[in-house]
């Protein structure tokens with residue numbers, strides 16, 4: 001059986017869905033095909049990241065410039081989420097800012113330098129001294145001496161966002177298929193994708209995260225998209241007091257509270273993954289390390305009970321978004337957000353849809369072309 | 376009656392309690408049954424009575440999220456109803472728990488008949504053996520010991536349990552009660568916590584004997600305070616001598632219901648109704664005959680029980696199922712039920728339900744033991760060798776946690792596994808002969824009780840299917856109509872299974888609905904993926920566990 005459509009989106013995570021939404025809004029007939037395997041979008045923690053994550057900088061110092069050059073994209077990404085929040089009738093988006101905490105003078109100095117770089121890129125950040133920090137966040141441990149507060153940052157509930165997004169796509173008549181694409185190419189002026197079924201479209205958008213590298217390789221691009229399995233924890237509900245997104249200047253953690261009152265603890269602790277399409281498993285050390293750190297930061301959480309842990313697959317690529325056609329005038333376009341991809345999903349999807357449909361993207365995508373991966 | 380010599384404060388009232396009582400029992404005895412309020416403003420109280428449902432949460436001395444059914448009273452304790460969102464503040468004197476690492480030859484998890492017998496058998500071969508059980512009252516569900524200080528056994532069953540427990544304590548095995556197992560990792564490595572110590576156990580072999588919990592019927596009103604499992608009412612009575620109500624209505628399927636009806640009647644409760652979903656055994660004599668042939672003594676005990684009930688004016692209403700429960704007047708519940716085609720109502724203070732069992736196989740699933748779906752019992756059965764070893768080498772499973780089998784079979788399975796796990800003495804063929812006989816009896820027993828139970832797929836739209844997150848059947852149906860890829864997708868779309876009981880009640884129901892929707896038969900992958908923690912566990916406990924040595928290949 002062959003499915004014919006205007007725009008075929010491969011990958012039904014937040015990026016693919018956002019691309020589909022934009023294309024459908026522009027009047028295209030849209031099909032999403034998804035392997036229904038590990039999606040970062042169904043496992044992520046809903047942090048809206050804007051400031052450079054210390055974790056990423058520490059793990060990938062060689063990619064710091066990539067990250068810095070993407071900062072304007074992050075600022076714009078939050079606006080895209082705010083628009084989506086309006087359109088979908090609320091996804092529990094809260095923008096009370098994100099705090100990155102310093103325990104030592106060195107960490108505080110690191111944050112000050114980081115803040116300067118970020119201000120130059122248009123971020124709304126400030127350095128808080130100890131007193132200001134505790135006025136903002138009295139629930140924090142007293143060990144902290146300073147913090148960077150990024151007003152652009154916030155959080156949302158991805159479970160709600162994903163549910164409402166799917167409903168909106170259904171309403172617009174976007175068709176959804178479960179299939180794993182194994183090959184893509186161009187034939188007779190059409191873009192074709194082969195899975196168990198065959199798909200023929202005017203344009204293809206690849207938003208397949210960890211599955212993208214494999215699809216791109218035969219087309220002459222070497223895009224590194226290994227899945228990075230990450231650990232998450234969630235507690236039972238408590239009174240809602242943690243309004244910020246919390247991070248640490250040197251140690252891996254994100255901590256926040258959902259509107260449900262549950263505290264969500266993550267921040268990139270590793271899980272294990274045998275194969276890309278298997279269910280990732282929990283590492284004992286990530287479990288203990290991650291929650292112990294949460295207790296050091298917000299002492300009251302040690303009294304809360306953990307309800308569940310899970311693991312999901314992130315696809316950081318090279319820390320920078322990949323956007324645009326495979327080659328100038330090509331029928332196949334990329335939509336890979338890179339790091340903090342849930343934050344970036346809506347803006348990246350929208351840009352990719354514009355790129356595929358030949359309209360003007362909401363921002364300049366030239367810095368993100370896939371050319372950097374050509375052999 | 377035992378002396379209620381302690382006092383505790385509940386909200387603004389003073390409640391008398393006997394030493395050894397659970398908080399839940401003390402409150403029930405005082406006529407209090409609303410323990411907490413949910414996010415949507417519903418009232419909740421005791422449901423499972425065994426630490427599974429998490430609906431009995433109260434605040435004790437300012438600390439929220441404490442299970443009233445698993446916590447003993449202390450003189451002067453202050454107990455308060457739990458708010459939907461307890462305050463998030465640092466609590467004083469959150470002392471660092473002690474930690475202990477243990478590396479026994481054999482670790483047995485669960486102190487019911489299977490676990491106790493396994494630990495005794497293993498320890499007697501000279502193997503260094505540890506048994507951990509989450510309850511403070513020993514004996515598991517069948518032997519259910521008294522929690523009260525200085526009370527005599529209620530009957531033969533309790534006396535047998537006391538004897539087995541004494542045998543365990545006299546054996547070289549180490550018994551750690553009140554130890555909740557919250558994690559299991561490959562190795563195996565087991566993590567557990569008591570009130571004051573966090574244990575990390577690295578046993579050479581592991582015997583899981585965690586038993587089963589009860590399956591309710593999901594009908595409108597099944598979450599009301601006063602509605603509880605039959606086992607919860609049994610625990611209140613057998614362990615604490617507190618009747619669940621002055622009048623009790625019991626609905627279910629299977630032999631436990633009549634037994635508990637008799638116990639409660641002997642304890643002075645009025646049995647407003649004893650109903651079983653199965654057609655009367657008189658209409659199907661052949662399974663009853665098979666039962667008598669398999670174990671004449673046990674069968675006679677069962678029929679004697681029914682006769683005894685009749686003498687007390689309680690006769691089982693066969694072919695009868697509850698349809699909905701509502702609160703009328705203060706503590707009165709009214710059940711609408713169907714007896715065949717006829718619809719009628721009955722009133723009682725307490726309504727008890729047991730429609731079968733669900734194995735507590737979380738630890739086994741976490742360790743990767745393979746399972747098969749058993750359609751007769753509607754649950755997973757762990758694959759096992761003749762010596763009760765699972766598909767994971769060195770991990771054994773005995774008793775109901777591996778699929779319903781009953782206490783007599785659990786005892787024999789425990790002994791077989793206890794010997795096999797040490798490798799020192801081979802289990803005898805006499806043991807396997809006994810096991811075969813118990814299994815024949817169980818089979819005939821459940822054939823006598825075979826019934827077409829109402830299917831959750833047909834539940835009324837307003838029925839709560841996830842009691843923790845308060846999700847209704849209509850919301851589930853809407854999510855199913857969106858064609859989800861798997862159970863995780865339905866969970867994320869509806870929040871079914873995200874609450875404190877960790878999907879123990881809704882998980883099987885959801886798996887069944889999803890299978891009905893997709894036409895895919897149920898198997899071990901139809902359920903929520905097994906994940907730590909096995910039970911909700913405080914971050915303080917997790918943070919102090921010694922798991923650092925167990926991380927393989929940290930990159």
Ligand SMILES: Cc1cc2nc3c(=O)[nH]c(=O)nc-3n(C[C@H](O)[C@H](O)[C@H](O)COP(=O)(O)OP(=O)(O)OC[C@H]3O[C@@H](n4cnc5c(N)ncnc54)[C@H](O)[C@@H]3O)c2cc1C
Nearest residue numbers: 011013014015035040041044045047181211340341342343
């Ligand atoms: C535990 C965790 C927490 C995270 N927390 C955050 C956070 O708080 N904030 C944030 O901004 N980001 C976070 N991330 C990152 C974020 O989740 C991802 O970057 C983001 O969801 C990526 O979205 P996506 O749509 O590009 O890809 P995904 O959501 O990963 O979707 C890719 C889809 O492609 C499909 N696919 C793959 N190959 C094929 C193929 N060959 N054919 C068909 N389909 C295919 C997959 O089935 C999948 O559904 C987190 C990630 C993880 C794992």
Ligand SMILES: Cc1cc2nc3c(=O)[nH]c(=O)nc-3n(C[C@H](O)[C@H](O)[C@H](O)COP(=O)(O)OP(=O)(O)OC[C@H]3O[C@@H](n4cnc5c(N)ncnc54)[C@H](O)[C@@H]3O)c2cc1C
Nearest residue numbers: 042043044159308310861863872873899900901902903904
């Ligand atoms: C923002 C957010 C908030 C969340 N909040 C909560 C929460 O409050 N409470 C909560 O419990 N969870 C919560 N979750 C976690 C949620 O359960 C998971 O994201 C999601 O369901 C995936 O979980 P899982 O990987 O553990 O697999 P599950 O969803 O449990 O399982 C899915 C898959 O596992 C397969 N499977 C089942 N058994 C096995 C087995 N033995 N071996 C291998 N595979 C098996 C099933 O077939 C199914 O395909 C939240 C997630 C997110 C993203």
Ligand code: FES
Nearest residue numbers: 424426428429444
């Ligand atoms: S009644 Fe206490 S946990 Fe269920």
